[in-house]
Amino acid sequence: xxxxxxxxxxxxxxxxxxxxxxxxxxxxxxxxxxxxxxxxxxxxxxxxxxxxxxxxxxxxxxxxxxxxxxxxxxxxxxxxxxxxxxxxxxxxxxxxxxxxxxxxxxxxxxxxxxxxxxxxxxxxxxxxxxxxxxxxxxxxxxxxxxxxxxxxxxxxxxxxxxxxxxxxxxxxxxxxxxxxxxxxxxxxxx
Amino acid sequence: xxxxxxxxxxxxxxxxxxxxxxxxxxxxxxxxxxxxxxxxxxxxxxxxxxxxxxxxxxxxxxxxxxxxxxxxxxxxxxxxxxxxxxxxxxxxxxxxxxxxxxxxxxxxxxxxxxxxxxxxxxxxxxxxxxxxxxxxxxxxxxxxxxxxxxxxxxxxxxxxxxxxxxxxxxxxxxxxxxxxxxxxxxxxxxxxxxxxxxxxxxxxxxxxxxxxxxxxxxxxxxxxxxxxxxxxxxxxxxxxxxxxxxxxxxxxxxxxxxxxxxxxxxxxxxx
Numbered sequence: 001x002x003x004x005x006x007x008x009x010x011x012x013x014x015x016x017x018x019x020x021x022x023x024x025x026x027x028x029x030x031x032x033x034x035x036x037x038x039x040x041x042x043x044x045x046x047x048x049x050x051x052x053x054x055x056x057x058x059x060x061x062x063x064x065x066x067x068x069x070x071x072x073x074x075x076x077x078x079x080x081x082x083x084x085x086x087x088x089x090x091x092x093x094x095x096x097x098x099x100x101x102x103x104x105x106x107x108x109x110x111x112x113x114x115x116x117x118x119x120x121x122x123x124x125x126x127x128x129x130x131x132x133x134x135x136x137x138x139x140x141x142x143x144x145x146x147x148x149x150x151x152x153x154x155x156x157x158x159x160x161x162x163x164x165x166x167x168x169x170x171x172x173x174x175x176x177x178x179x180x181x182x183x184x185x186x187x188x189x190x
Numbered sequence: 191x192x193x194x195x196x197x198x199x200x201x202x203x204x205x206x207x208x209x210x211x212x213x214x215x216x217x218x219x220x221x222x223x224x225x226x227x228x229x230x231x232x233x234x235x236x237x238x239x240x241x242x243x244x245x246x247x248x249x250x251x252x253x254x255x256x257x258x259x260x261x262x263x264x265x266x267x268x269x270x271x272x273x274x275x276x277x278x279x280x281x282x283x284x285x286x287x288x289x290x291x292x293x294x295x296x297x298x299x300x301x302x303x304x305x306x307x308x309x310x311x312x313x314x315x316x317x318x319x320x321x322x323x324x325x326x327x328x329x330x331x332x333x334x335x336x337x338x339x340x341x342x343x344x345x346x347x348x349x350x351x352x353x354x355x356x357x358x359x360x361x362x363x364x365x366x367x368x369x370x371x372x373x374x375x376x377x378x379x380x381x382x383x384x385x386x387x388x389x390x391x392x393x394x395x396x397x398x399x400x401x402x403x404x405x406x407x408x409x410x411x412x413x414x415x416x417x418x419x420x421x422x423x424x425x426x427x428x429x430x431x432x433x434x435x436x437x438x439x440x441x442x443x444x445x446x447x448x449x450x451x452x453x454x455x456x457x458x459x460x461x
Contacts, residue, residue, distance in 0.1 A: 058321070066323065073320035082322060090308065091213055097307040113300055116214035116259045156314040165310050167303060 006032060006040035007047065011066070015055075019150065020063030061153040062160060085128060095121035096130060100152070101167050104134045104145035122146060130155060215263035216301040218245060223298075230298060233291055235274055239267040270294060348431055348438060352398060353415055383417035390427055390442030398429070398438035 001009070009030050014021065021029075027037045041064060045057040048066075055066045068076060076082070088096070095118055098110050110118040125131040126146075134147035148161055158164065222241050223230055243264055273290035389396060401414050418440055421427035431438045 056321070067321040068323065070317060070320035073322060076322045080322070084319070093308040093311055094213075094305055097304045097311060100311075101304070101307070113297075113304060114214055115216035115263065115297065115301060116257065155318065156311060157318055158314070165307070167307070 001030070001032070001036075003040060003043060006030065006036060007044045010040050010044050014057070014064065014066045017065065020058075020061040020065040020154070022063040026064070058157070060157055060159060061150050088124075088128075089121075091116075092121045092124050096125055096148075096152075099125070099131050099146050100148050100161055100164055103147035103161065105147075106137055106143035106145055108143060110146075215242075215260045216298060217305070218242065218260075219263070220298060220302060220305070230295060230302075233295065235267065235271045235291060239264075239271050242267055266294065348435075349415075349419070349429065352438060356411060356415075379413050379416045379420060382413050383420050386414075386417055386421060386440070387426060387442070390421075390440065393442070395430075396440040398440060401440065 010026065013026065013029065023034070023037060023041075026032070027034055030037070032040065041057065047053065048055050048057055054069055054072060056069055058065055058067050091114075094114060095110055098113050099105055099122075102109065107118050107122055110122065122131065126133075129149055129151040131146050131152065132149050133144050135145045136142040137145055153159065153161075219238065219242065222228075222238055222245075223233065228234065228238075246260055246264060249260075270290045386396065386401075398418070401411070401418070418427070418429065421440070422429055426443055428441045428443055429438050430441050
């Protein structure tokens with residue numbers, strides 16, 4: 001397949017696909033080598049960026065997909081019925097952060113960090129599809145373990161949870177100017 | 191009272207309790223620490239404890255019952271405070287001179303680690319709500335029949351259609367309610383099913399439409415319908431339909447060979 005044909009095939013498949021498609025899925029489907037696929041994806045991405053195109057190629061959720069450019073959001077909202085959910089509460093976001101960085105993690109472990117019961121927050125996140133049960137702990141009690149989902153990655157524009165900003169070490173927190181309003185001192189000797 | 195205790199005004203108005211109750215005691219403590227620019231590694235426990243408890247008192251009218259976690263934290267703070275005031279006898283496993291605040295401080299730091307990620311997450315998702323795509327089509331799911339389909343058997347859709355037809359058909363005189371309104375006839379699904387069972391036992395197939403045309407008003411044939419469903423559910427009868435949208439028949443299943451023979455006869459004409 002020549003480049004134009006590859007680009008066209010990619011566009012057709014990605015418009016129709018329900019979720020981001022992994023690169024190996026695409027390569028297999030279109031019978032391309034990894035390099036050919038990469039080249040076609042780069043070409044498609046570039047062409048889409050031009051002002052006469054309405055879509056964008058996004059690399060997200062471990063794959064690629066097409067989305068409408070944000071400048072057309074208002075028009076789309078006028079014709080469609082966008083699925084809009086309310087914002088997440090601070091409690092839910094904190095819980096989500098704990099799950100995202102610590103996954104797989106159990107509810108008691110989440111509660112130990114937050115200092116409050118996490119049942120409601122976890123339930124809300126499961127309801128939104130941002131987290132899901134990913135297994136059970138080996139320890140007695142076999143607590144349910146939670147992890148983030150593909151929808152989580154899509155919501156935050158990530159390819160994988162590893163793409164999250166790194167978690168600072170606890171010792172570094174003492175130097176957090178935000179927390180103390182001034183640069184903190186070194187650890188006090190007890 | 192520790193001499194360090196600061197007579198702060200703890201009036202809630204001055205403090206803007208922004209926290210909603212579900213953020214938790216650690217969040218409240220962090221806010222107290224941050225607001226007063228305290229060193230988290232050297233928390234003035236007496237002061238913080240007094241302020242924390244004053245906050246709980248202020249929140250009390252808003253929350254009928256304070257979450258146990260808040261109360262637990264109050265108890266923890268009081269325990270730390272008392273440990274700092276009174277020298278404790280050495281217990282096995284205690285390190286020399288361990289700061290009683292250490293565990294709490296570690297928890298606060300750990301909580302702060304994740305709390306600080308929240309603005310980052312919000313930033314990551316900012317604007318993404320304007321990236322739209324078409325919702326995926328639902329794949330045309332193959333419909334699996336709910337019941338095993340005897341050859342030429344009527345399915346739940348057929349039964350439902352028949353029921354709806356009955357509901358829509360205008361009343362004919364023969365289905366009018368009894369002239370004497372006081373006379374209430376009680377019908378039970380159980381009794382009707384028993385009656386049908388008896389009739390089916392003789393080997394006859396009952397015509398579904400006929401069954402429903404029995405006079406007695408809507409409640410009567412709703413009961414009949416339920417009785418039919420009950421018989422089918424228990425495996426005592428089958429609803430058979432020899433052609434699409436054709437008349438349905440009720441056929442007894444249990445019993446001797448006569449029933450089976452009857453069933454085979456009817457199935458010949460099936461699709």
